[in-house]
Amino acid sequence: MKRPVIALIAFAIIACLPLLGDNYLLRLGTMFAMYAVLAQSWNIIGGYAGYPSFATAAFFGLGAYTGAILQGFGWPMPLAWVAAGLLAAVFAGAMGSAILHLKGHYFAIASLVLAEVLLEVTTSWTSLTGGGMGLNLPIIRMSIAAQARLFFWSMLGLAVLTFLMSWYVSAGRIGFALRCIRQNEDASSMVGINTTRYKVVAFVMSSLFVGAAGALYASWVFYIEPPDVYSVMTTIRPIVMTMLGGAGTLLGPVIGSAIFLVIEEVVWRNFLSVHAAVLGILIVGLIFYLPNGIVGAVARRFRKRGAENGET
Amino acid sequence: MSILELKGLTQRFGGLIAVNDVDLSVEAGEIVGLIGPNGAGKTTVVNLITGVFKPSSGTVTFKGRRLDGLKPYQISRMGVARTYQVVQPFPEMSVLENVMAPAIFAAGASSKAEAMRAADEAIDFLGLKDLRDTLASELTLAERKRLELAKSLAMKPEVLLLDEVNAGLNPAEIEIALEMIRAIAARGVTIILIEHLMKVVMSLCSRIVVLHHGAKIAEGKPDEITKNEKVIQAYLGNRYAKANAAEKPNV
Numbered sequence: 001m002k003r004p005v006i007a008l009i010a011f012a013i014i015a016c017l018p019l020l021g022d023n024y025l026l027r028l029g030t031m032f033a034m035y036a037v038l039a040q041s042w043n044i045i046g047g048y049a050g051y052p053s054f055a056t057a058a059f060f061g062l063g064a065y066t067g068a069i070l071q072g073f074g075w076p077m078p079l080a081w082v083a084a085g086l087l088a089a090v091f092a093g094a095m096g097s098a099i100l101h102l103k104g105h106y107f108a109i110a111s112l113v114l115a116e117v118l119l120e121v122t123t124s125w126t127s128l129t130g131g132g133m134g135l136n137l138p139i140i141r142m143s144i145a146a147q148a149r150l151f152f153w154s155m156l157g158l159a160v161l162t163f164l165m166s167w168y169v170s171a172g173r174i175g176f177a178l179r180c181i182r183q184n185e186d187a188s189s190m191v192g193i194n195t196t197r198y199k200v201v202a203f204v205m206s207s208l209f210v211g212a213a214g215a216l217y218a219s220w221v222f223y224i225e226p227p228d229v230y231s232v233m234t235t236i237r238p239i240v241m242t243m244l245g246g247a248g249t250l251l252g253p254v255i256g257s258a259i260f261l262v263i264e265e266v267v268w269r270n271f272l273s274v275h276a277a278v279l280g281i282l283i284v285g286l287i288f289y290l291p292n293g294i295v296g297a298v299a300r301r302f303r304k305r306g307a308e309n310g311e312t
Numbered sequence: 313m314s315i316l317e318l319k320g321l322t323q324r325f326g327g328l329i330a331v332n333d334v335d336l337s338v339e340a341g342e343i344v345g346l347i348g349p350n351g352a353g354k355t356t357v358v359n360l361i362t363g364v365f366k367p368s369s370g371t372v373t374f375k376g377r378r379l380d381g382l383k384p385y386q387i388s389r390m391g392v393a394r395t396y397q398v399v400q401p402f403p404e405m406s407v408l409e410n411v412m413a414p415a416i417f418a419a420g421a422s423s424k425a426e427a428m429r430a431a432d433e434a435i436d437f438l439g440l441k442d443l444r445d446t447l448a449s450e451l452t453l454a455e456r457k458r459l460e461l462a463k464s465l466a467m468k469p470e471v472l473l474l475d476e477v478n479a480g481l482n483p484a485e486i487e488i489a490l491e492m493i494r495a496i497a498a499r500g501v502t503i504i505l506i507e508h509l510m511k512v513v514m515s516l517c518s519r520i521v522v523l524h525h526g527a528k529i530a531e532g533k534p535d536e537i538t539k540n541e542k543v544i545q546a547y548l549g550n551r552y553a554k555a556n557a558a559e560k561p562n563v
Contacts, residue, residue, distance in 0.1 A: 173416065180402055180413050187400035189384040190362065190393075191463060192418025 004167050007251055011160050018149045026148050030220065032261050033155035037213040038238035039245070039253035040162040045206040046239060047247035048175055049199060050182030051100070054112035054235045059088040059207040060214040061118055061230035067215020068135045068224055069128060077140070081154075081215040088211020089204050096203035100196065103185075112235070119230040134225030137218060151220040158216065162209045163254065169205065170250045178202055179248070240283050246295030255294055315340040315502050316361070316392075316471050321370035323356055323526075330356040332526040333370070338471070343493075343503045345517035345534075347510075353526040354506045355397060358473045361504075362394050363387045374471065388418045393469035395460040397476045397506075401448035407459055408444050411435055411466045418467040434465040438492060454485040461492060471502045478512055490516065514538070 017029045038056055045053045063084035070080040099110040122129045129135060140147060169175045177198045180188040189195050218224045237260065238253075245256025263282060271278045290297055314337040323331040331353040338344050346354050359365045361372050363384040372379040379387050388394075393414075402410050411431035412424075421427035435444055438458045443451065448459060457477050464472055474493065478486050486509070493516060497503050507513045513520060513534070520537045522530040530543045537543055 176409075176413065177417065179405070183402040183404055184400050186364075187396070187402065188413075190388055190396075190400070191414035192385050192388045192416075192420075192467065193413070194383075194385045 003251060004163075007163060007254060008160070011156065011163070015153065015156055018152065023145070023148055026152050028261065028265065030148075030152045030155050032258055033152070033159040034213055034217060035237065035241060035257035035261055036159040036254050037155070037162045037209050038234070039241040039257045040159070040166050041206045041208075041210045042238040043166065043206075043242045043247060043249075043253045044169055044178070045199075045202045047242055047249070047253070048169060048178035048182065049202045050178075050248075051199065051202070052104070052108040052111075052239075053203070053206060054108050054239075055092070055095070055114045055203075055207070056210055056238050057230050057232060057234040058111075058114035058118050059092060059210040060217070060234050061115060061122065061226070062091055063088045063211030063214025064218040064224050064229040065122055065129055065135070065214075066211070068137050068218040071137055071219065072135070074138075077219055081212045081219070084215030085208050085210075085212030088214070089208040091211075092204045092207030093200060096200040097196075100199040100203060115230050115232075115235065119226050122226045122230070129226075132226065134223055134228075135218075137222050137224075139222075140219075151216065155213065155216055155220075158209055158213055159254075165205060165209070166250055166253075169202075174198065174201065182248070240287075243293055244283075244286055244290070246293030246297075246299075249293070249295040249299070252293050252295040259294070314338055315375055316504075317371075317373040318357075318361070319371045319373070321357070321360055321372065322368050323353075323360055323365055324368045330526050331360065331367075331523075334523070334526075334528050336521060336528070336531075338502060338504065340470075340502050341497075341500060342519060343497050343505060343517050345513040345520040346504055346506045346523065347508075347513055347520060348523035351525075352523040354523055355475055356526075357523070358394055358475050358504075358506065361387075361473060362392060385417070388414070388467055389420070391468065391470040392473070393418070393464035393467040393471070394473040395457075395464050395475055395477055397479065399453070399456040399460050401451070401456055401459055401463075403449035404447065406445050406447055407435060407440055407451070407462075408432070410448050410459055411462045414463050414467040430468075431462075431466055434462040437465065437495070438462045439488075453480050454482075454488075457481065457489065458492070461496070465496065469501055471504065472496065473504045473506070475506045476508060477505075478507065478509055486512065 014029060018026060038060070042053060042056055045051050066084040066087045067080045070083055071077060095114055099107060102110050123131050125131070142150070177193050180191070180193055181195055181198060185195055214229060241256035241260040242253045244260055245254065246252025264279065267275050267278050267282065292300065316338040318334055318336040321331055321334040322329065334357065346357065348354055356365070360367050361379065363379065363382050363386065367380050374390060374392055379392070402413065408431055411434050412427045415421045415427040415430040419430060421430055435441060438461055440455070440458055440462055443455060448456065451459060461477065478489050481489060490512060493503065505513065505517060517534060520532065520534055521528060522537065522543050530537060530540050
């Protein structure tokens with residue numbers, strides 16, 4: 001019970017970031033919050049349920065375009081974000097029912113295709129989305145500094161909501177069912193778990209806040225285009241961050257996104273021309289030496305000491 | 313009224329008929345043995361009863377309700393439990409958590425505390441108390457088999473299908489397993505036992521059904537089955553037949 005409270009206090013401290021008055025830090029803070037939303041969301045389907053979803057970019061892009069288009073129609077910003085999250089969830093529910101009977105690599109590939117299809121649809125549907133030209137969002141009448149604060153706090157609020165959802169999952173029946181499914185799906189259905197339903201629920205949960213984050217991102221950057229919001233990196237990053245922190249744990253994805261962000265920034269600054277290669281090598285190394293993530297490694301040490309309960 | 317009834321149960325996999333027109337009626341409280349050589353279709357019958365496969369034709373009826381066409385999780389919630397030939401624990405969970413899963417999802421425990429109580433009861437019953445907090449992946453095979461039994465018991469089953477629970481155990485472990493199966497039966501659970509070890513079947517079962525090539529070829533009390541010429545020669549082997557004849561020369 002203690003650790004989630006500590007995490008909430010940490011979120012509260014991060015929320016004070018604007019006091020420092022450093023816009024670069026504020027931008028990093030917003031990025032961290034967005035990464036935390038994506039990683040925690042992926043953790044529910046990928047970490048708890050053990051289904052390697054590559055659909056994050058699909059939910060993110062769908063959310064971004066939904067939000068942008070609705071704002072273009074004159075919807076107020078927060079309402080557009082909510083609608084984007086809900087649409088992503090409905091999309092995940094429909095697609096999940098179709099592809100979640102696939103396992104392992106097959107599911108991974110099917111989920112990867114979702115973003116590709118949406119990318120094509122978005123690019124071709126020029127009348128609605130502006131196609132390859134991208135989409136501009138309405139200007140907000142607000143000072144730059146105030147905007148930076150608004151988007152930072154909104155994104156952080158979304159991260160906290162995602163955290164609360166993860167907490168609810170990990171502590172309850174859903175998390176227990178998903179952990180069973182990850183370890184042995186056949187045995188799960190034999191002990192009375194409706195595996196299909198729980199998998200779809202997990203997939204929907206992993207999409208809701210990602211869609212909203214996509215819309216928030218669109219409002220934040222004012223201009224979106226298909227290759228940007230449907231980028232494969234949007235799918236890969238949360239997976240790496242979650243595995244770095246500890247898949248299937250409550251705090252892992254949050255810790256992982258913070259560390260990943262720091263690594264990304266440091267590498268970007270010092271290896272500008274080869275940053276992708278350096279980042280890749282770092283990721284491979286980390287996953288190789290920390291297969292259970294940071295939280296997993298710490299929990300293991302505790303377990304060895306006899307302090308039972310690997311719940312993190 | 314029989315608690316479980318199979319009528320004309322048939323399962324085809326492409327051109328192969330794995331189970332062919334099997335009729336079987338099991339009374340409440342019985343221990344029925346299901347035997348037959350490898351590939352006779354025993355496990356397929358279990359998979360048909362528990363909803364892993366939907367039968368090509370025929371019906372499965374449990375207490376007057378049709379099971380065929382239902383999903384495994386629905387059937388397990390109705391009170392039909394099984395153990396697997398190859399044990400299927402949740403490896404990263406403790407013994408307690410493993411047994412809590414069916415207590416929550418199949419038996420419908422209303423709270424975590426109630427699930428824990430039900431799980432503890434099943435764990436104690438099978439003598440796993442000392443291993444309660446051990447990870448399932450760290451158990452020996454015999455212990456894992458007992459965990460399987462504990463899991464199925466926590467489902468509060470009325471019918472329990474045991475698929476080779478004794479395979480891979482040594483004689484001493486089998487003795488213990490036998491005691492446990494008897495104890496479970498004494499609680500009023502109807503048991504269908506799939507088994508290769510004749511000793512086990514003979515000592516436990518009130519009735520034996522013999523499958524061969526997917527079809528039922530004999531059914532009766534253990535001593536009737538051992539006397540059945542076809543069964544002796546085809547399924548227990550000639551050597552068993554001779555030994556049997558030497559033991560009881562008047563048969």
